[in-house]
Amino acid sequence: MILKYEIYFETKGNDLRIYQLVPERRSWRLHLPEGDEPAARELMRVLARGIEDAALSEVLSKMPPSCGEITDFLKSKKLFSAMDHTDFAKSPFLRQIEVFDSWNRGNGSPEAFQESLADATVFVIGAGGVGSNLCDLLASCGCGQICVVDFDIIELHNLARQRLYTRADLGLLKSEVLAKRLSERGLSTLIPLVERLTPRNVQEVIAKCGHVDIATGWPFPRSPDTVAIIEKILDLGIPYLCVGEHDCGPLLRSKNEIPEFRKWFSERFKLNDIWFHVRNLRGGDMRHPSYAPVIQIACAIAADEVVRVINNYGPTRSSAGVYSIDPLTSEVRIFRKG
Numbered sequence: 165m166i167l168k169y170e171i172y173f174e175t176k177g178n179d180l181r182i183y184q185l186v187p188e189r190r191s192w193r194l195h196l197p198e199g200d201e202p203a204a205r206e207l208m209r210v211l212a213r214g215i216e217d218a219a220l221s222e223v224l225s226k227m228p229p230s231c232g233e234i235t236d237f238l239k240s241k242k243l244f245s246a247m248d249h250t251d252f253a254k255s256p257f258l259r260q261i262e263v264f265d266s267w268n269r270g271n272g273s274p275e276a277f278q279e280s281l282a283d284a285t286v287f288v289i290g291a292g293g294v295g296s297n298l299c300d301l302l303a304s305c306g307c308g309q310i311c312v313v314d315f316d317i318i319e320l321h322n323l324a325r326q327r328l329y330t331r332a333d334l335g336l337l338k339s340e341v342l343a344k345r346l347s348e349r350g351l352s353t354l355i356p357l358v359e360r361l362t363p364r365n366v367q368e369v370i371a372k373c374g375h376v377d378i379a380t381g382w383p384f385p386r387s388p389d390t391v392a393i394i395e396k397i398l399d400l401g402i403p404y405l406c407v408g409e410h411d412c413g414p415l416l417r418s419k420n421e422i423p424e425f426r427k428w429f430s431e432r433f434k435l436n437d438i439w440f441h442v443r444n445l446r447g448g449d450m451r452h453p454s455y456a457p458v459i460q461i462a463c464a465i466a467a468d469e470v471v472r473v474i475n476n477y478g479p480t481r482s483s484a485g486v487y488s489i490d491p492l493t494s495e496v497r498i499f500r501k502g
Contacts, residue, residue, distance in 0.1 A: 166214035166245045167238070170266045173212075175205045180234065184243070187267045187478055194237065200230045207231045211238070247274045256351060257306050264477050278306060280475040285309040285373055287402070289361060289381030291338035292316070293459045294407055296327040298381065299342055301467035303352035307474070310346070311373040312381075313357040314339040325456045363392035367400060376402050378473050380466060383408030384429070384486075385422065386440050395419040403473060405482065407466040409459050410489045413482030414501075415469060428501045458489055461496060 170185040178201060180194040196204050210223060224232050238244060247265045255261070257278050265274035286307050288295050291314035299310050318326075318333045318341060328345040329338070339356035346354045359369050370376055384406040385391040397404050398419045405415050414425050429436045465487050472480045481487070485500035 165211065165217055165220055167208075167211050168243055168245050168266050169262060171243050173208045175201050175208075177201070180204050180208070182238075182243070184241075187269060192237075192241075194234060197228065197230055200228045203227045203231055204234060207234060211235075211244075242269045260305065264475075267477050277475040277477045281306045281471065282308040284377045284474045285311065285375060286470060286474075287370055287373055287376045287379040287381075287397075288312045289379070290314050291326075291342045291356075292322065293325045293409060293454055293456075294463060295381050296329070296338070296342055297460055297463040298407065298466055299346060299354060300327045301463055302470060303346045303349060303354065305467060305471050307352055307470070309353050309355065309373070311355045311357055311370075311376070312339050312342060313359050313361055313369055315358055315360045325454055325459060361393060363389060363396060366393045366396045370397065370400065370402070376400075378403050378405060378470055380405040380407055380470060382406065383411065384414065384425065386426075391422060394422065405466060405469055405473070406486075407462060409454055409462060410491065411486055412462050412465040412469065413486035413498075414484070415473070415480055415482040417483075425501065432499060432501075458494060461489055461494065462487070465496070 172183040172185075174181050175196075178196045178198060180196055180201075182192045182194070184190045194204075207223070207227060210220070215223065220235070224235065245265055246268060247261060261274050261278050264277040268274050268277070284307055286302055286309070288299055288302070288310060289312075291299070291312050295312060295314065299312055302310050314337075316338050318329050318336055318338055320331075320334060322338075323329055323331065326338070327342075329341060333341045337356070337358055339358055343354040343356040346352060355373065357369055357372060359365065361369060370379075379397050379402050382390060382394070385394045394404050394416065398416060403415060403417045406413055414421070416422065416425075469480055469482050472478050481498060484502065485498055487496055487498050489496055
């Protein structure tokens with residue numbers, strides 16, 4: 165028996181104070197009988213280090229009754245770890261399962277969160293700056309199958325921002341190289357789909373992946389073709405997480421949400437429509453400012469949102485808003501609709 169990792173404590177006078185950081189910040193104050201503070205402090209130290217149940221019973225038998233009440237309180241709040249480290253000592257996801265254990269307040273095991281990821285399939289559009297970084301992170305989280313669709317080849321200017329590509333890969337197909345590199349890690353299976361995604365073929369391409377739990381890879385759709393593609397994905401009952409190089413969200417579950425969010429974007433972000441109009445005026449202009457650290461911030465948020473959708477270890481944040489990365493400071497802010 166051992167306290168969850170994100171549980172802390174201190175004694176102040178006749179009070180035992182317990183602090184929880186996740187899944188929400190909470191604190192409790194337990195009033196101790198006069199003179200019980202040293203025993204309570206020693207009990208919490210024992211529980212922080214970990215102890216077998218039988219040994220704990222022996223320890224409690226030598227302590228005042230308030231220490232048994234403290235133990236019962238901790239059990240009632242599910243503040244003890246629910247994982248068996250010996251079962252996962254050789255798992256590449258050991259530390260991640262510990263994260264799930266810290267968040268878990270249900271009756272299920274933290275291992276079940278990881279197992280649900282292993283059984284999941286994520287459909288990623290693009291193997292460029294966002295797609296390659298996102299696939300790398302999703303594989304690191306243990307998403308069992310990742311289907312990445314991209315028809316493009318690797319060029320020299322891709323190397324600084326797009327994960328895992330090398331000079332030896334120049335001219336090769338992005339999706340195939342990415343699949344090879346990530347599959348070699350042995351954490352996930354990556355399936356390359358060398359296709360140009362269109363409104364006509366999107367459902368046919370997705371069908372090659374079998375059951376898909378969530379799709380992602382493109383920012384919020386604005387052009388008629390991207391809107392049509394995302395709508396067809398949503399029509400299949402597949403949620404779609406928008407992600408770009410500077411933002412993450414919203415998480416769409418119905419095509420009716422697209423016009424709702426478009427209206428909200430226009431009202432909340434006054435330059436949004438102007439930006440889209442001016443970008444289209446540039447036409448064949450090859451300039452595309454893109455900065456690797458910012459891309460990785462956006463992809464890290466997106467990968468965590470994908471994990472939350474699949475195994476529900478914590479609530480999604482982008483269901484009712486977007487994460488935006490400030491271009492001047494790289495500060496991450498969440499803007500909520502409504």
